Amino acid sequence: MFLFLTAFLSSEGRSIDTFFVQAAQSEYLLEDYLYVLARPKDAQLDLQTIRLPEWQERFVLYRERTLGLDPDSTYWGQIAIDSDEPALRQFQDWLLFTGNANYTTAYFLQGARVDSFLTGDYQRYRDRSILHLQYKDRLPFNVQLDGPLTVVLRLRSDNNKTPSFHGLRLVDRDFYHNWDYIKRTIRDWSFMGLLLAIILLHLAFFLIARDRPFLYHSLFLFGVGIYLLDHFGIMSDLYVIRDFPMLRQFLVYFSLGLIDIAYIQFVRSFFDLRTVLPFWDRLLRWLVVLRLVLLVGLEVFYWYTFDEHFADDFSAYFAGPLYLFMLLFIGYQSLFRRRLYRTGVFLVVGTLFFIVAVLLFSTSFLTFGNNQTVLTRTGLLFVLGEMFIFTTGLGFRFKNLVREKREAQRLKDLNEFQTRLYTNLTHEFRTPLTVIQGMADELSDYLPDDNAKSREEVDIIKRNGDKLLNLVNRLL
The missing domain is CATH 1.20.1070 (Rhopdopsin 7-helix transmembrane proteins)
Incomplete structure (x- = not known):
């Protein structure tokens, strides 16, 4: 029993292996080098606490877990990244895919420097004060590996969504x-x-x-x-x-x-x-x-x-x-x-x-x-x-x-043509009829009163001219 307990504690307290970047690639899979720590949601844990030796001993390899992650728990994971090749220590415009959760907080620890990032799926919330947490499940990875880099991830889920570290990887471009x-x-x-x-x-x-x-x-x-x-x-x-x-x-x-x-x-x-x-x-x-x-x-x-x-x-x-x-x-x-x-x-x-x-x-x-x-x-x-x-x-x-x-x-052109035609016809008919009537009036003024026959002929001309002019007015 003592030997079994010793073996169990030694397996729980193993040192964290480091992922070494040894060749230039467009994608690095990190799941096999990820260590996780499961704690209930109500546990008051922070980055400083889990970095303590007694908590570091409780981390186990993610791939060795036989049980799935619980949607009612908050999970901590960490992975160490380093490179022995100077040409492979620069990561510019890379992306770190962190897994799947409502909220993921990522910490980059390198020496005394700590950078924090927030990521997570977009969810419905009534509290507008936490909108800044709503990011996608990937974050920019712009790092110069001057020494070992430790990435600490804190996954938390709501609405019975099961968190997952599946897909943890580094890629040099986004999925699209x-x-x-x-x-x-x-x-x-x-x-x-x-x-x-x-x-x-x-x-x-x-x-x-x-x-x-x-x-x-x-x-x-x-x-x-x-x-x-x-x-x-x-x-x-x-x-x-x-x-x-x-x-x-x-x-x-x-x-x-x-x-x-x-x-x-x-x-x-x-x-x-x-x-x-x-x-x-x-x-x-x-x-x-x-x-x-x-x-x-x-x-x-x-x-x-x-x-x-x-x-x-x-x-x-x-x-x-x-x-x-x-x-x-x-x-x-x-x-x-x-x-x-x-x-x-x-x-x-x-x-x-x-x-x-x-x-x-x-x-x-x-x-x-x-x-x-x-x-x-x-x-x-x-x-x-x-x-x-x-x-x-x-x-x-x-x-x-x-x-x-x-x-x-x-139809408009036809109407305009008809209007122009009628206008011309009016001019051609009315002008001579008006001239004839005018000449008949002048003749009637110069004819002597005893010339009854001539006056009768002039009256016929005036009467016929009036009839023709009225007819033209009615037609046009």
């Missing part, structure tokens, strides 16, 4: 620069490139033709693009969002509001409802105002409460009835009442595609692995279909508008 990640996401980025191209094409048509549906559809697609950046997990790595992670959800809610508002405005301008259906146009205008008020209210509510669950549900509860109503409205007015353009069928089909895409994206959050990938890819196909269907509808609508403008211009 990794070729394997690029190969996995090349379709996503190809889709984003196509989306950007269509947005720019619509903006160009708007600037050339001043046709507002192109502008509203480009804004609609812009909102979709912002949302997909978050769906692909890229938004948190944007420069501003990376430094202020709480802005991510504000941008997501802004994109959802932009999608709804731009879609309603797109339908209004596509059918020119102000002229065709003024009542429905006023109703949709009030829907735009309501959505704008809800957007501002939702942003303010989230700023004060950080209740992401309620904000997401509220956005979904508004968007669902909205698109169902718009689908029924466009379908009824276009297909049954025939009061809108025949191109309304494109909006009906495109809206159906968009609704299916939203359902697929929402379902993909509830699945994992291959099922999630299949749902996401299928959702992208439906978004792609919506883009091309709406764009095709805009093309047919623009073609009809051009034909109507040409017809209107033809």
Whole structure:
């Protein structure tokens, strides 16, 4: 028993091995050199305490633990890094991936110098004073190894999330620069490139033709693009969002509001409802105002409460009835009442595609692995279909508008020609008739009173001239 206890204590108190950087690589895996110490959450431990010899003896290798980490505990881990090669002691613009937890505090100890960093997944919190803790699970690693560097990690989780040191490693670039990640996401980025191209094409048509549906559809697609950046997990790595992670959800809610508002405005301008259906146009205008008020209210509510669950549900509860109503409205007015353009069928089909895409994206959050990938890819196909269907509808609508403008211009030219013709005819008829009447008046003044026959002939000329002049006035 004594020998067994001695062996157990010696295994618990082994010295910490150092990871030596011996060759130039783009990635160094550190899990095999990580030592961990498990303590309950309520234990009042700090960096100075765990650095004491009696606590250092309690660290064990992470890979030798037979039990998984407990979500109700706080874990301390430490790893020593050094290099015997002078050329390999400089780490510039590297990244240290720390694992997975709500909060991770990292300490870099080198000699008497201690640098601390905070990292962790973005979570919902009502206390705004701790927003500075909400960072991603990686941190910059800019170190000059003038001696052994000890990295101490403190993992803490909330909401029954299991912490993990899995994936502890040093890399010389972020994951979105990794070729394997690029190969996995090349379709996503190809889709984003196509989306950007269509947005720019619509903006160009708007600037050339001043046709507002192109502008509203480009804004609609812009909102979709912002949302997909978050769906692909890229938004948190944007420069501003990376430094202020709480802005991510504000941008997501802004994109959802932009999608709804731009879609309603797109339908209004596509059918020119102000002229065709003024009542429905006023109703949709009030829907735009309501959505704008809800957007501002939702942003303010989230700023004060950080209740992401309620904000997401509220956005979904508004968007669902909205698109169902718009689908029924466009379908009824276009297909049954025939009061809108025949191109309304494109909006009906495109809206159906968009609704299916939203359902697929929402379902993909509830699945994992291959099922999630299949749902996401299928959702992208439906978004792609919506883009091309709406764009095709805009093309047919623009073609009809051009034909109507040409017809209107033809009628305008015909009217101007008719006006000029009538003006010339008026001049050609009225001028000689007026001259004849004037000459008849002059003759009647110079004729003697006893020349009854001549006066009668002059009166006939004046009477016929008046009749012809009245006829010309009535005709022209």
